[in-house]
Amino acid sequence: MMRGISRLYWSLVLICFAFAPIVEASSVRLKELARIEGVRENSLFGYGLVVGLAGTGDTHRSKATLQSIANTLQQFGISLDSDEIASRNVAAVTLTAKLPPFANSGDMIDVNVSSMGDARSLVGGTLLLAPLKAVNGKIYAVAQGQVSVGGFSYDLNGNVVQKNHPTVGVIPSGASVERGLSTxxxxxxxxxxxxxxxxxxxxxxxxxxxxxxxxxxxxxxxxxxxxxxxxxxxxxxxxxxxxxxxxxxxxEPDRIATVVVNERTGTVVAGGDVTIDNVTISHGNIKVVISTDYQVSQPVFVREPGRGVSTVVVPDTSIDIEESVAEPVRLSSGASIADLVTALRQIKTSTRDVITILQLIKTAGALHAQLVIQ
CATH class of the missing domain: 3.30.1360 (Gyrase A; domain 2)
Incomplete structure (x- = not known):
């Protein structure tokens, strides 16, 4: 099964590389390559309270949440000390948003909501009216609305069932722009x-x-x-x-010849303009197999065996070393990455070995491309 998957993977890689040399640099519009100076997004941030949670909000340990509840109630003429408040239906959150260029008063933007305290979930919560400020301290938008959470978390008797991150959500079009930016x-x-x-x-x-x-x-x-x-x-x-x-x-943009290698997934991506100088690659492996068999030594069964006579387990260890013959691969000047992969496939080289070989070719100065390892 694994051999079939490996064969399929290499087939896909070879197909991708086979078409790479015939791809030419295409002409694109300037707007895909550059931007006008001054046209950019601006970050907004804020602090607020999410209410209406089903007992999944901040606990009494979150003093800032209790103080925020007391301050909010005071605006409605209700004076309470933070020590007199006990609620698990409220969570303190941070708010972030992006103010797009040329935004005008009345435009709606999305708001990201993230829990600050020890709330377990923001599912079903509603954000109270909260201002969003820029780095200069001025208010540019106000946010309010139902929090949409792409996950959940339920627990009972110490058992927890959770999907994604229930303490992070978004309010689509949840903020109204109050002040536009002059660009x-x-x-x-x-x-x-x-x-x-x-x-x-x-x-x-x-x-x-x-x-x-x-x-x-x-x-x-x-x-x-x-x-x-x-x-x-x-x-x-x-x-x-x-x-x-x-x-x-x-x-028609110019580009630097680049080979991108992802060591975690074993993926190698290269453009068709990547070439290799004259190079010889010798590839071989050493396989070490250590096996241990356990033999049981039984004493001679007699009527009175005597003191110190007992059954003994005796290990029998063998070490076998198998070294495959190094198979050379020779590439002429001007060869592409597709030629290299094809040659290495013929000697049954793994993807990890291909990555190592590319690094060594780069070190040897035979790879005329920028090698990016992720």
């Missing part, structure tokens, strides 16, 4: 900056040329590998239309 797309120098997702000198140069071809000569300048500065429009174009022309410019 400055044009800098003080009158330029719009295009920021690459993956900085690369060749790609930056191609982006500059593509923008100059679209907008006119001299409009764009590559500042460095991750930034292109574009002259802002001088009234002849609306800013939105101007940015639309920029982000829809067609680019």
């Amino acid at each position: 400055d797309l044009v800098g003080a120098d009158g330029h719009i900056n295009v920021i690459l997702n993956q900085p690369d000198f060749t790609t930056a140069s191609r982006i500059k040329n593509a923008i100059n071809k679209t907008l006119g000569p001299g409009k764009a300048r590559a500042v460095h590998a991750g930034k292109i500065s574009v002259v802002a429009p001088a009234g002849e174009y609306d800013l939105v239309d101007y940015l639309t022309r920029i982000e829809n410019s067609v680019i």
